Amino acid sequence: MQNILQVNYEDTWCYDIIFHESYDTLGDEIKKLNLSNRKVCIVSDSNTMRYQQEVREQIQGFVGSVETFVFPAGEENKTLDTVRRLYEHLILKKFDRNDILFALGGGVVGDLVGYTAATYLRGIRFIQLPTTLLSMVDSSIGGKTGVDFDAYKNMVGAFHQPKCVYMNLSTLKTLPPEQFASGMGEVLKYGYIQDAAYYHWLIEHHDKIMSHDYETMKEMVYHSCYCKKMVVERDPLEKGERALLNFGHTLGHAIEKKMNFQLFHGQCVAIGMIAAAYMSAKRGYITEHELEEAISVINSFSLKVGVDTIDSKEVVEATKNDKKMEAGKIKFILLQQIGKAIIKQDVTDEEMLAAVEYIKKLA
Numbered sequence: 001m002q003n004i005l006q007v008n009y010e011d012t013w014c015y016d017i018i019f020h021e022s023y024d025t026l027g028d029e030i031k032k033l034n035l036s037n038r039k040v041c042i043v044s045d046s047n048t049m050r051y052q053q054e055v056r057e058q059i060q061g062f063v064g065s066v067e068t069f070v071f072p073a074g075e076e077n078k079t080l081d082t083v084r085r086l087y088e089h090l091i092l093k094k095f096d097r098n099d100i101l102f103a104l105g106g107g108v109v110g111d112l113v114g115y116t117a118a119t120y121l122r123g124i125r126f127i128q129l130p131t132t133l134l135s136m137v138d139s140s141i142g143g144k145t146g147v148d149f150d151a152y153k154n155m156v157g158a159f160h161q162p163k164c165v166y167m168n169l170s171t172l173k174t175l176p177p178e179q180f181a182s183g184m185g186e187v188l189k190y191g192y193i194q195d196a197a198y199y200h201w202l203i204e205h206h207d208k209i210m211s212h213d214y215e216t217m218k219e220m221v222y223h224s225c226y227c228k229k230m231v232v233e234r235d236p237l238e239k240g241e242r243a244l245l246n247f248g249h250t251l252g253h254a255i256e257k258k259m260n261f262q263l264f265h266g267q268c269v270a271i272g273m274i275a276a277a278y279m280s281a282k283r284g285y286i287t288e289h290e291l292e293e294a295i296s297v298i299n300s301f302s303l304k305v306g307v308d309t310i311d312s313k314e315v316v317e318a319t320k321n322d323k324k325m326e327a328g329k330i331k332f333i334l335l336q337q338i339g340k341a342i343i344k345q346d347v348t349d350e351e352m353l354a355a356v357e358y359i360k361k362l363a
């Protein structure tokens with residue numbers, strides 16, 4: 001297995017994903033970007049600010065000057081107000097169009113910094129330094145950036161590709177267990193939607209993954225990134241197959257919202273995947289046995305498989321505000337089989353209601 005993957009879309013944009021066990025080689029990557037007289041702003045949240053000094057030490061000598069910005073951790077801060085404060089900071093520090101932002105943190109940091117980079121002075125460059133499993137395997141790749149708006153998740157955003165994604169995999173060792181589990185939700189998703197062999201590999205390597213065996217985690221992150229890269233290269237703007245990556249997300253987002261973001265994104269996606277697998281089984285696409293196996297596999301990775309503190313009708317209603325609507329119809333992702341997802345626009349409220357009732361009973 002290599003230490004690098006390249007994401008390349010018709011030469012319009014191209015960037016490397018670097019897999020490494022420290023920040024030791026970050027300077028080499030930064031050198032390639034010719035930033036020697038450019039300003040850098042390392043943005044992190046209150047959880048990931050502890051990596052700022054190390055990153056600063058690695059890049060000094062390859063950049064003009066380094067500024068930092070920290071905002072409080074949590075989905076509730078992924079807002080236009082935080083973006084506004086970051087704009088203010090950049091203006092105060094006289095950042096111009098040639099300067100660059102570093103997103104050092106998980107999905108909230110990556111999405112928010114990416115959006116700020118997409119819009120500040122009509123677009124400046126940014127680099128992703130993901131520190132959580134979820135941001136490594138999903139949100140740091142593919143250029144989706146954005147913030148939440150009122151209770152609407154990722155409602156304001158832009159496609160803006162990073163110049164480089166650098167993963168220090170050792171940050172996973174200290175990740176709180178529920179955040180690791182949240183990332184596993186997105187990892188398992190790749191198996192369900194496009195790669196049955198990978199799904200079985202994950203089951204076989206369960207113990208090594210859960211004990212954070214470095215080589216196994218590296219292989220898992222690398223392969224997940226490979227899965228995502230292939231999809232976003234074929235469909236960067238989600239005109240078609242990229243929507244398959246939303247498996248588990250329609251009901252997952254609705255649950256996340258109705259639970260007031262008490263659960264992490266990937267934890268809600270896992271519950272949403274079970275709901276979608278239930279609907280797939282009811283339609284006869286997958287077997288009852290495959291549904292039961294999915295429940296037990298998801299559970300084995302310390303993910304909740306159900307939740308009972310939600311109102312089923314309210315959850316179904318919340319799906320109507322989801323971005324995954326087209327001409328008033330939800331683009332719902334079901335499993336045609338394990339390892340192959342399909343987009344369906346004929347899913348009824350009754351099917352969703354039955355699925356939510358099902359996951360409530362699993363709680």
Ligand code: GLY
Nearest residue numbers: 138142144242245
């Ligand atoms: N997280 C889904 C996507 O990037 O399309």
